[in-house]
Amino acid sequence: MSDSDRLMEYVSDYIEGNLSGDIKREFEARLQQDDELQLVVKRVRLLSQRLPAMAKITTTEAFDYRLQESLRGARATSSRFAWPELQFNWQMPAYATALVALLGVSYLFFDQTESPVINGQSQQEMNFSPNISGQSDQQPAQAETEEAEALRDSLGNEPPETPLKKKEPQLVNDRK
Amino acid sequence: MKQDSKQVTDEVLIARFQDGDVQAFDTLVRRYKDQLLNYVFRFVGNRVEAEDVVQETFLRVYKNKHYYKEIAKFSTWVYTIAGNLAKTELRKRKRRKFFSVSNFVNDERDYDIPDDARTPDDLVDGALKDDIIQKAIDKLPPKFKEVIVLRDVQGFAYEEISQILSIPLGTVKSRVNRGRLKLQEDLRFLMEQTTSAGDKQKGETAIE
Numbered sequence: 001m002s003d004s005d006r007l008m009e010y011v012s013d014y015i016e017g018n019l020s021g022d023i024k025r026e027f028e029a030r031l032q033q034d035d036e037l038q039l040v041v042k043r044v045r046l047l048s049q050r051l052p053a054m055a056k057i058t059t060t061e062a063f064d065y066r067l068q069e070s071l072r073g074a075r076a077t078s079s080r081f082a083w084p085e086l087q088f089n090w091q092m093p094a095y096a097t098a099l100v101a102l103l104g105v106s107y108l109f110f111d112q113t114e115s116p117v118i119n120g121q122s123q124q125e126m127n128f129s130p131n132i133s134g135q136s137d138q139q140p141a142q143a144e145t146e147e148a149e150a151l152r153d154s155l156g157n158e159p160p161e162t163p164l165k166k167k168e169p170q171l172v173n174d175r176k
Numbered sequence: 177m178k179q180d181s182k183q184v185t186d187e188v189l190i191a192r193f194q195d196g197d198v199q200a201f202d203t204l205v206r207r208y209k210d211q212l213l214n215y216v217f218r219f220v221g222n223r224v225e226a227e228d229v230v231q232e233t234f235l236r237v238y239k240n241k242h243y244y245k246e247i248a249k250f251s252t253w254v255y256t257i258a259g260n261l262a263k264t265e266l267r268k269r270k271r272r273k274f275f276s277v278s279n280f281v282n283d284e285r286d287y288d289i290p291d292d293a294r295t296p297d298d299l300v301d302g303a304l305k306d307d308i309i310q311k312a313i314d315k316l317p318p319k320f321k322e323v324i325v326l327r328d329v330q331g332f333a334y335e336e337i338s339q340i341l342s343i344p345l346g347t348v349k350s351r352v353n354r355g356r357l358k359l360q361e362d363l364r365f366l367m368e369q370t371t372s373a374g375d376k377q378k379g380e381t382a383i384e
Contacts, residue, residue, distance in 0.1 A: 012353035043360035043367050051328035054306045057214040063227055067205070070231055074238055075198075 004034055015045045186250035194241050201241075204250070205234055211330065212258050218325045219262045220269075221314040229265055233258040248339060255340045259322060266318060304366055312362045320355030327352050 007030050013019045014027055031037055186207070192200035212233060217226035236257055237244075244253050313321060322341065326332045327348075334352075338345045360367065 008357060009350070009353060012349065012356055039364075040357065040360060043364060044356045046367055047356055047360055047363070048328055050304060050309065051324070052331060054218075054309060054329060056210065057217045057223070057226070058210045059213055059227075059230075063209075063213075063231075066227075067209070067231055067234060070235055071238060074235055 003030065004037055007037065008040065011041055011044050012048075015041060015048060187246060190241065190244055190250050191246075194244070201238060204237075204254075208251075208254055209234070212254065215255065215325060215330050216258055216262045218310065218313060218329050219259070219321060220265055221310060225265050225269075226262075229258060229261045232261055236261075249336070252336060252339045255326075256342075259340060263318060263322075304363065308366065309363070312359055315362060316355055316358055320351055320358060323348055323351045324355040324359065328356075 007027055010019055010023060010027055014024070019027060031041065184203070186204060189200040189204050193204070209230065212230045213226055216229045216233075217223055220226055220229065233254065237254060244250065313324065316324065323337060326337045326340065327334070332340070334345055334348050337348045341348070
């Protein structure tokens with residue numbers, strides 16, 4: 001970069017009176033020798049005085065009217081669509097959670113008193129004990145009848161009058 | 177009330193507007209509409225676009241009043257909004273120009289101001305016409321144009337330009353200088369006419 005180009009950076013500072021010290025002395029010394037620099041300084045000084053003097057553009061009545069309409073529309077919009085300020089309330093979700101939990105616990109609690117249903121029969125109806133269940137009682141009776149028939153066939157006689165029974169243990173009263 | 181509106185500062189007015197005083201906003205509009213239009217027009221070079229930008233600026237001030245904080249001057253804030261909208265408008269124009277049909281026709285060329293134009297119409301009473309200067313301003317790159325308009329046309333201080341554009345002070349000064357150098361280069365032949373005419377009449381540089 002030549003000296004002239006470097007000093008071009010200081011043209012505005014010079015014409016605005018912001019140069020001082022050594023750089024100002026150097027600039028002025030160069031200015032006296034360099035015709036191009038002189039012309040540039042002259043033209044920039046002219047411009048800095050001419051530009052502020054340019055005619056000022058002003059608004060018209062049509063502009064003012066259009067602006068009023070725009071602002072009126074903005075005001076109407078802001079008042080019409082006034083969204084309510086939603087304030088986040090921690091209590092609402094807490095209450096909802098508590099209610100759901102209560103319902104869940106209640107359901108589990110009341111549901112435990114009912115017996116599960118298996119194959120259309122409730123647990124109360126189903127009995128696995130052979131003494132109570134009708135189905136299990138029938139099987140030994142059928143077994144006895146089949147045994148009696150088998151015995152009759154083997155003997156060829158009339159069936160015995162009394163079916164075969166297991167000997168029951170003696171009760172306390174019999175001992176007496 | 178006129179006297180009252182003159183004495184009240186912009187910052188007080190915007191504070192009142194933030195509290196719901198719509199008339200304070202109207203006062204601010206009256207204070208700034210002309211100077212903003214002048215600024216934006218000199219920046220974008222088109223009156224219709226400039227009016228649209230200024231309309232949008234005031235709408236944004238109205239809708240976003242609570243975004244203004246007292247850490248900066250109101251003028252800084254409103255000029256920042258207007259400047260950003262103006263730059264957006266220039267970018268849109270650039271895109272429109274890129275996709276215009278004329279770009280595909282080799283015969284057509286964008287008209288360029290010849291540097292050595294010496295027509296009488298360029299000067300009025302030995303002074304450069306505003307529209308000639310405006311055309312030269314329009315040719316400047318946006319980063320030079322905005323500082324030249326703010327500094328030399330609107331008369332802002334370097335410090336305030338630095339705040340409006342959010343660039344360092346040194347950068348503002350550098351861009352102003354380079355913008356001026358570019359402008360005088362584009363207008364040198366016309367300016368030589370004005371200076372030579374002035375020298376003949378008065379024996380010194382003509383300043384109109």
